[in-house]
Amino acid sequence: MYQLANVVIFLFLVIISWCFKASYFSFAMGLFALFIIFEAIYKYKHEVRILPHVSESFRCWSAGIFILYLLFLSSAVFHHDRSDIVQSINYMCLTAPFFMTWWISGKYSVKEGVKWGILVGMLIACGIGIYQWYLQPGIRVQSSYANPNHFGTMIDITIPFIVYFMLSYKNTIYRIIALVVLLGQAFCLYATSSRGALIGLMGALILSTLVSWLIANRGKQFHFKKSAVVLVLGLVILGGFGAYYMEHGRAESHLGGERMFMIEASIDMWKDHPIIGVGAAHWYENYYGTYHPGEASEKGLTMPHNMPLYFLSTGGILGGIGFIAFYVLSFMGLYLVLREQGSFLLSICALIPFFAFFIQGLVDTTIINKIPARMYFALMGYLTALSINNDKKISNKK
Template identity: 25%
Template sequence: MYLINSMKSHSIVTIRMQDILLISICILLFLNRAVPIDYSSIWRVTVLCLIYTCIRIISKQYRNCLLHMVYIWGITEVIISILQKANYLESNHHDFGITGTFGNPGPLGGLLAVCWIVSIFFIYENIQNKHRILTLSFCMIACFILYGLLLSGSRAGWTAALVGSMIFLWQWLKRKHTIKVKPTLLKSSFLLIITVFIISIYFIRRDSADGRLLIWHNTITMIKDYPLFGIGAGGWQANYMLYQAEYFLQNPNSPYILLADNIFYAYNEFLHITAEQGIVGLVVVTWLLYALFSYKEKNNTDHCLKSALITFLVFSFFSYPGEVFPLEILFISIIGMMKSKTIKTFTISNSTKYIIRSIAFIFIVCISIGSYHIYHKTFTTIIRIVDKNKISKDTYSQLSQLYPLFRYNSQLMYIYSKSSLEDYPLNTKLQILQTAVRIAPNSELYIKLGDFWKQKKDFPQAEAYYQTAAAMIPHHITPSYKLFQLYIEEGNINAATNMGNYLLKQPIKKKGTKALRMEAEVLEFLHKEKNIKRTQ
């Protein structure tokens, strides 16, 4: 009796390989940085840590409940998508009619691909348990989720769902020992189907696919420059557009010219990780995945989780789930539910366990609330400025106090730099633009900096920024027009004439009213200069 009571007063704590490797990844991200830590984003990391810890310590029997929660999440997103298609709800993107609760249809497709695998798992379980009504119900829901996946238009989601389904089917056939054909032949058939599918969807939106090839090419160039430890966390976004500009300067006749744009995502998480953390970071991530996949599954839930993780990883090859917080939650939840090799097991008293958990919980929650308060207050204040297109003294004072806490947040700084800065002191305006350019450069920001130096009559600085902006996106006419105006103001008529002739021949993706007005002004200038030369 004493032994039983003694065991009840103590708990067994297990440390698994995935715990150690996740801590290693966090240390890498903390120490190896190109951009300093952003205090307004700490809440995202702490929330993920809290979710992972909670999932790791809950009883195994609740894992199916978590899968049901993911399932319900997917169903909810499909309902919202259908309402958006029927125009009862607005989407969150002006170019796409269906986004679910996400800002883009891509992440919606990634979530629904994972939910599709979970739905197959529930069908499989009910077939095994001979629950015909439940099996039929889950089949109908699976078709519903598949319809939502098709509505999303996400080619990455479709590919992930196909590969995940193939893996699930393969594992099921292996476990049931029902494979009557040679495994090599079956694997080759699966590979052929996936290859044909990927090639087919490539031609659905070929320009978009080619645009990603351009991004991958420049990201690989970045990896070559910083192979071992990478450029550092935040370094990809802080440097990518400069690499794109350099690419077009070296390849002025590139077929990718009309596909270039301001880029914020690598569209491949593995390339992104390697670019920022180098081979070292990639090895740690690969080790984590190996630890999870090499652990022999003991039940259907383990099998489902492995298939779901593979689905998520395939999606990660073509998209940016690491930049979408709900998908980060989905990923860390799958990792938390999976198992890997046990590293250490020890026993502690229940009182000690509860004290440690309580202190850790309070600490993490306090940090999360404080960080989120900074983020939310800054975001709402900046949006208010953008809506009113004006800043009051009180608002300026608030943002000045918050600025040191959010200046390394690329999202907030991008919105902040796009707001009306005319009411700011010149030094503050320059500080905002330079900080934004440091963490997330793009053509628009370089044009604004060019305008700033032009206003200050520093023509060489202005020219340098306009030229970089033009190289980043060669089909954008605005930087060329800015250079044309700069040369006129500078009195450099020859340079203005050359730039005007270049502008008229410049390839333009979409020629709108603004571009036509610019061309008309250039033509008028060239015509006047031509007449002047004739009269001389």
């Protein structure tokens, strides 16, 4: 079962890293369903428990997810609009990978499957991105994703995991491949021209280092020199990378599109509909209708490129409270895991995806976009399961 669990989570992460067709997630769902069926048969015959241990970390994450989507769905129900309800449910379903990876990781040690799954998935993604650049030098590469910004988000949340596994496990083959993938990710991050992803990664490195200091200090181990080296080195690399990009970036992206117009319009939507917003499926028609700024000219914008304002404008105070509760509780859940693990390196590498995802969400779509959201929740599910010690994973007899 341990070998099967590693194979399943490896394939699961490769699939959601590489969007090879529109229905790619159906393959991941089918794979997980087959694993559940096989596991249920095996455990019934051998009389072992089926459910993973429920930790405090998992309770925090589950509560955050439940509150966010319950309140957001409630605002849609109050609108008496079927499209709002469907949209809210669709967003809620994006959290499914969290429970899937938690289910497997909570009962089996799947580090091998996770580390190779992320690596192979991003090797494929970066290979496609580099090939796109080779065919059309200078384009904004997007790999197999729908948008270059999505590619940037995927790079942000997977780089820390690859770095962690490369530094933590003495496997020469893995380290060589990981180094190649990291170089490919660095190039692809530049080639996406996603300033939101770059800013998110830089900001996340700073925040994760500071929070990791606090966690380490609470445990009476203040790794000042180690954390300072990581912080300075990371800032020098990313700062130089960012300066080069800002100097040579594409002219059409300098103004950030119509983000300020969208922000102002979203605030106005919320002011006029403070309790339940304009509806999860109606931001587009409101922006191009009543709230469209006269100076704005971009077409086809479906959300304000700002996740807090999206939930506030479409779900009102209910959506805004849900969004805040989700991030507060998920941070608490992640903090509980990292404090228990006591690894400074793991702390930094686990917090970077969390903060990068949030920061980029201030200028782009993250939690409501199916490609990066599914990967983010899958990774957080794995991290949450780390709070279940190996003894419980091995000795799971009733």
